[in-house]
Amino acid sequence: MSTFLTIAMPKGRIFEEAADLMRKAGYQLPEEFDDSRKLILDIEEANMRFILAKPMDVVTYVEHGVADIGIAGKDVMMEENRDVYEVLDLKISECYLAVAGLPTMEIRDVAPKVATKYxxxxxxxxxxxxxQVEIIKLNGSIELAPLIGLADRIVDIVSTGQTLKENGLVEMERIADITSRLIVNPVSYRVKDQVIDELVEKLSKVIG
Structure with a gap:
C-alpha cells in the first residue's frame, strides 16, 4: 500500500497555483477540487489528504505533525520561527515585502509608528x-493605518502595487522577495522520506 500524505495548503491564489503545479507534476487532482468548500479533501487516487487553512496556520499544522507537508509563503516562514524543514522553492505566488506610506506624511523623528501583519x-x-520604531500589529487592511493617522508607515506584501496606489500610498523600501515554499515536518521526513522525496523531485521538474 502506498504511503498516504497529508498536505496543508492555504486557500486562495496559492492553493490554485499549487494545485496546477501538482497536476503538471503528474498528480491526479480532480477539477472540482479547486471549487470545493470543504476544509479537508481526500484524494484517494493520489494517496493524499489536503487540509485547507489560513496561510499563517499552515506552518503550525506542519510543525505539530497533523500535516506531513505544507505550502507556505516565505513571508510566513520569515515571521514564524517554526521547527519545519523548508525543502523547495515552488516559485509561485510571487510578491514582495515592502515599506510604504503617504508621500506627504512627515515621519516623526523619535520612534515612528509602523503598522504590519509581520x-x-x-x-x-x-x-x-x-x-528605532514602534510596531503596531494589525491583521487586515494595513493600508488603512496611515490614512487614519494610526501609523507613519506600513510593512506589507505587495503584488502589483495597485492597492497602494488606490489608497494614495507609495512604496519606500523593498525588504524581501517572496514566493511559496514546500515545507516538511521533521518526523514525517524520517518516516515518509521516499514519498516526500518523490514529490519534491516531480515538482522540481515542472517549476518554472
Whole structure:
C-alpha cells in the first residue's frame, strides 16, 4: 500500500497555483477540487489528504505533525520561527515585502509608528537599518493605518502595487522577495522520506 500524505495548503491564489503545479507534476487532482468548500479533501487516487487553512496556520499544522507537508509563503516562514524543514522553492505566488506610506506624511523623528501583519520581520528590518520604531500589529487592511493617522508607515506584501496606489500610498523600501515554499515536518521526513522525496523531485521538474 502506498504511503498516504497529508498536505496543508492555504486557500486562495496559492492553493490554485499549487494545485496546477501538482497536476503538471503528474498528480491526479480532480477539477472540482479547486471549487470545493470543504476544509479537508481526500484524494484517494493520489494517496493524499489536503487540509485547507489560513496561510499563517499552515506552518503550525506542519510543525505539530497533523500535516506531513505544507505550502507556505516565505513571508510566513520569515515571521514564524517554526521547527519545519523548508525543502523547495515552488516559485509561485510571487510578491514582495515592502515599506510604504503617504508621500506627504512627515515621519516623526523619535520612534515612528509602523503598522504590519509581520511584527517580527518589521522589527528585525528596522533594527538592521539602525532605526528605532514602534510596531503596531494589525491583521487586515494595513493600508488603512496611515490614512487614519494610526501609523507613519506600513510593512506589507505587495503584488502589483495597485492597492497602494488606490489608497494614495507609495512604496519606500523593498525588504524581501517572496514566493511559496514546500515545507516538511521533521518526523514525517524520517518516516515518509521516499514519498516526500518523490514529490519534491516531480515538482522540481515542472517549476518554472
Amino acid at each position: 511584527p517580527n520581520v518589521a522589527s528585525s528590518y528596522f533594527r538592521e537599518q539602525g532605526e
